[in-house]
Amino acid sequence: MQNMVILGATGSIGASTLNVIESNPSEFNVYGLVANASVDKMLALCLQHQPQYAHMVDEHAAVQLKAQLPVDCVTEVTTGAQALNALVTDSCTDTVMAAIVGAAGLVPTFDAVKAGKRVLLANKEALVMSGELFMNTAKASGATVLPVDSEHNAIFQCLPTQVQGQLGYCNLGQHGISHILLTGSGGPFLHSDLSALSAMTPAQACNHPNWSMGPKISIDSATMMNKGLEFIEARWLFNTQKEQLKVVIHPQSVIHSMVQYRDGSVIAQMGNPDMRTPIAHCMSYPQRIHAGVEPLDFFKVGQLSFCEPDFSRFPCLQLAMQACEQGQEATTVLNAANEIAVDAFLKGQVRFTDIADVNRRCLDSVQQTRLASIEDILQLDEQARVTAKSVIKTLN
Numbered sequence: 396m397q398n399m400v401i402l403g404a405t406g407s408i409g410a411s412t413l414n415v416i417e418s419n420p421s422e423f424n425v426y427g428l429v430a431n432a433s434v435d436k437m438l439a440l441c442l443q444h445q446p447q448y449a450h451m452v453d454e455h456a457a458v459q460l461k462a463q464l465p466v467d468c469v470t471e472v473t474t475g476a477q478a479l480n481a482l483v484t485d486s487c488t489d490t491v492m493a494a495i496v497g498a499a500g501l502v503p504t505f506d507a508v509k510a511g512k513r514v515l516l517a518n519k520e521a522l523v524m525s526g527e528l529f530m531n532t533a534k535a536s537g538a539t540v541l542p543v544d545s546e547h548n549a550i551f552q553c554l555p556t557q558v559q560g561q562l563g564y565c566n567l568g569q570h571g572i573s574h575i576l577l578t579g580s581g582g583p584f585l586h587s588d589l590s591a592l593s594a595m596t597p598a599q600a601c602n603h604p605n606w607s608m609g610p611k612i613s614i615d616s617a618t619m620m621n622k623g624l625e626f627i628e629a630r631w632l633f634n635t636q637k638e639q640l641k642v643v644i645h646p647q648s649v650i651h652s653m654v655q656y657r658d659g660s661v662i663a664q665m666g667n668p669d670m671r672t673p674i675a676h677c678m679s680y681p682q683r684i685h686a687g688v689e690p691l692d693f694f695k696v697g698q699l700s701f702c703e704p705d706f707s708r709f710p711c712l713q714l715a716m717q718a719c720e721q722g723q724e725a726t727t728v729l730n731a732a733n734e735i736a737v738d739a740f741l742k743g744q745v746r747f748t749d750i751a752d753v754n755r756r757c758l759d760s761v762q763q764t765r766l767a768s769i770e771d772i773l774q775l776d777e778q779a780r781v782t783a784k785s786v787i788k789t790l791n
């Protein structure tokens with residue numbers, strides 16, 4: 396029985412994870428649930444799953460949750476950074492699902508890695524901000540990091556077993572691998588008129604053709620910043636050189652990514668677009684469990700198609716690839732700027748096309764700094780947020 400802590404329990408990945416646990420009750424126990432401020436959702440989850448701990452980052456939300464839980468409930472409600480650290484590093488915690496959205500997920504995820512836990516990584520922003528430190532820390536602590544993000548999980552499944560055990564420091568060339576082919580759907584605006592993009596609404600941008608996800612990642616898919624963040628994520632997980640990583644647009648999201656070998660073989664992982672597959676894979680690795688996912692029906696799929704990304708339609712993808720080459724300062728700044736720009740777009744404060752402009756202007760301001768610790772990274776993240784907000788003020 397694995398005791399699981401779910402960071403981001405009230406979100407889309409949180410819900411899929413709890414669904415996989417429900418399908419496999421003898422294998423997993425819900426030990427801790429973590430969210431920010433969604434009291435009603437957390438209350439329902441506590442009543443259903445009876446975790447040992449329910450942690451709310453928002454203190455006010457913790458007080459409300461405590462007041463609403465029945466007195467005989469087994470769940471202890473906690474709040475505060477120390478309690479969150481205690482939960483992810485608790486000797487009873489076996490596995491941490493890292494599914495808080497954005498930079499807010501970095502500290503608890505990193506703490507779990509430092510404590511040598513089995514970490515199922517959905518929170519790609521944590522790696523974008525701290526990739527080198529994150530993977531080095533995992534190696535030093537003995538933590539097992541397993542990629543939940545559908546593409547990275549697919550790549551992982553297509554790699555030789557030996558390489559799977561060397562995440563962060565594997566040498567792909569030594570295993571006959573020539574390229575990693577990172578697939579992306581192209582999002583809801585793949586075929587839209589370029590002149591129409593500036594007027595796209597948050598509802599249109601969140602309307603992903605294949606996946607049902609939280610708002611931030613949905614907007615990132617529409618700008619293809621998601622693929623850019625995933626490019627950086629892949630760079631750290633699979634220790635890739637620039638020329639080993641290619642982005643391929645595949646609108647059906649049936650192939651979730653591929654690994655191309657020197658001898659001409661290409662190994663792909665496929666399945667219906669349902670995050671319960673990669674989540675279940677990580678939860679049970681190296682075994683396989685039921686995920687509750689419909690088997691892929693090739694006769695229904697019919698056709699698979701592919702094309703090259705167009706940077707004039709998706710400037711955010713190009714910015715992320717550029718930042719990846721520049722280094723950790725650039726990827727941290729770009730991630731922070733993007734979080735601010737996406738939030739402003741979702742609130743109707745900027746246009747869809749402004750997201751790339753804010754990101755570009757923040758990336759242009761990047762200076763060389765020393766990022767030796769998580770504290771250094773968080774400080775740079777904070778500065779970049781201030782810059783992004785001031786760039787937004789100059790728009791319109």
Ligand SMILES: NC(=O)C1=CN([C@@H]2O[C@H](COP(=O)(O)OP(=O)(O)OC[C@H]3O[C@@H](n4cnc5c(N)ncnc54)[C@H](OP(=O)(O)O)[C@@H]3O)[C@@H](O)[C@H]2O)C=CC1
Pocket residue numbers: 402403404405406407408409429430431432433434452493494495496497499517518519520543544545606607608609610611612670
């Ligand atoms: N959804 C998907 O299919 C995929 C998601 N991912 C990645 O997984 C992560 C989660 O995505 P998704 O589930 O879609 O996001 P959602 O928006 O659906 O959920 C976000 C979760 O994070 C919590 N949260 C937000 N801010 C904070 C904070 N400051 N402190 C603590 N918790 C916080 C939310 O709590 P509350 O409800 O209280 O606000 C909620 O539980 C992202 O990094 C995303 O890129 C990767 C691949 C696929």
Ligand SMILES: CC(=O)[C@@H](O)[C@H](O)COP(=O)(O)O
Pocket residue numbers: 544545546578579580581582606612615616617621622670
């Ligand atoms: C499900 C998942 O992993 C998302 O990151 C997904 O990849 C988003 O779709 P795009 O390929 O459109 O970015």
Ligand SMILES: [Mn+2]
Pocket residue numbers: 544545546625
């Ligand atoms: Mn993905």
